[in-house]
Amino acid sequence: MNIYCLMTVKNEIDILPDVIDSALHWANKIIILDNNSNDGCIEYIQKISNEDERIIFWGVYKGPFTDAIRQRVFQDFKHIANVGDWWCRLDADEIYIDNPRVFLEGLNHTVDYVKCASFQYYLTEDMVTSGIDKNYKDLSHYKCNWSEIRFFKFKKDTIWLPKMNWPINIYKPADNFVRLKHFQYRNIQQIKQRIETRKNNTKDNNIFYHDKANGAEWFSIRGFKIPDDTAYLDAKVVAYSDLENSKEYIIPEHFKTKFYDKTNFLKLLQRKLVTFVFNRFFSKYI
Secondary structure, three states, X not given: OOEEEEEEEOOOOOOHHHHHHHHOOOOOEEEEEEOOXXXXXXXXXXXXXXXXXXXXXXXXXXXXXXXOHHHHHHHHHHHHOOOOOEEEEOOOOEEEOOOHHHHHHOOOOOOOEEEEEEEEEOEOHHHHHOOOOOOHHHOXXXXXXXXXXXXXXXXXXXXXXXXXXXXOOOOOEOOXXXXXXXXXXXXXXXXXHHHHHHHHOEOOOOOOHHHHOOHHHHHHOOOOOOOOOHHHHHHOEOOHHHOEOOOOOOOOOOHHHHHOOOOOHHHHHHHHHHHHHHHHHOHHHO
């Protein structure tokens, strides 16, 4: 079983080397698309791709970001995969708690996609009042409050169409969630740049809506207490009482109820019908 990672990068040189180093413990190859970074990411990716054959630099994409740009990379490299291999959406600010290879090897053979339990780290008061430059390794408090697909199994008839975030013919989710640490908010300057980038570099206003929210709305949509201090409000500093800092990384009891994809037999039938028709008549066109 091989694991191939699809990674998109935009100005994340402060964490990118550690993410790649961590993923190389379980991934066979990491294929990287840079979305026109200007912080040294491009030069770094070029360097490591020349040094390690497991790193493949797809190139620089200068257009607006969409989640579907990973489909371009998949189409260019799907020929390297065998039936039963896994593809991973590897975000450039995520480091896995569980070893994905061990996790995937333990799944029932009928499972064809896996969602994550994202332990998302946030800035706290100590990160902005110490007067010392901080980085993501100084973050200590998180909330397990999000889940998305991170892995899908490759099939002989995998169909991933342009403008779609995932293949259409994945049907059976894993019962469990693979755990990861998400360092999307690492310091005040990085947060400002992240939000500005997402406001200016997307075609779809619904993409990154959680980042684009201003002021109190940003806190409200996450269920966090709204700070009285406007400086904390602007810096997105979250109260300790809203977060956890245990090193056990326990998935909350309610998490599966909220994020598990329950089988909808009508939708499942529709997707299987679309898959059949597409493979019968249109597969040669992509």
